[in-house]
Amino acid sequence: MTDQQSITIRPAGPDDAGTVLRLLDSATAWLAARGRTGQWGTEPASTDPRRIAQADDWASGGGLHLAMCADRPVGALVVGSASGTVPPAAEPELYVRLLVTDREYAGMGIGARLLGHAADLARSRGLGLLRVDCYGGDDRALVRFYEGCGFTATEAFTVARPGRDPWPGQLLIRRLG
Template sequence: MNDQSIITIRPGGPDDAPAVLRLLDVATAWLVERGRTGQWGTRQPSTDPGQIARADQWATSGGLHLAMRGNRVVGALVVGDATEHVPPATEPELYVRLLVTDRAHAGLRIGARLLEHAAEVARARGLGLLRVDCYGGDDRALVRFYEGCGFTPTEPFTVVRSGREPWPGQLLVRRLD
């Protein structure tokens, strides 16, 4: 096994916002190529001022973790507080705010490894609950991905967006040992 096949995870920081935007651009293009525009739309995140500001906030939040293959960022995880569009947790939790991987490295279980890293972070903080939400539309493939990583779907929800179609979401939970 050469060093390029090894995935490591490192903390992210302020200089990593462009890498997060690149991953989001790649993922958005991949979804658009497959006609799956309901999840993130068609606009490249790196051209959207709101997404640029969000990536900067994630990069400075202390919750950004990056999957590395050699010197290349191949995945990003952001953990922190729950998003405003889901019901609050009834116990202390760690919330997955973003999970995105580079589709050019599909098959390496990068997303699953980042989610396991999130579980390790939660356990280290003494937390027994990990939650995430995702796009719950189309064929629910993303929901099935999270189920395969040990999450259980709970409440579906809808995000109403001005001038756009409503966004169907799914909240999922994972209990930690």
């Protein structure tokens, strides 16, 4: 039986881009099987050149961290600067660019643990603000997840996608003491 104490977090690097794609593919399939295609669609990230390049950038950019259960990656966190789809922060911040976990390990608090790691990284850099954006559509379950991890929803936004429905996003903040 795996418990939360057996999960460790390690910095990742260029060799871990494939791991990020595997986690994204698994999460996308899980969401699609439940009819929740608005967040990441239905196609695997590992077949999308844009997502492959994004995973390569994350893995080589210094902000990728993996949650590990023994030798198995069970979650990924990418921190850095905010994307251009959200308003800039009025103060220095650390931005959560990606959070994804292996659904086989659901209920173990891996996402919350990775977000706690992001908060620790921000504090260690002298930053008092952690921000994240997420899919804000459907029943807003993802927004509630982040709120349960200490974030406060602020601005909703929409990302235009040519040939597809707009993507509803939600910006959230967490003040760090």
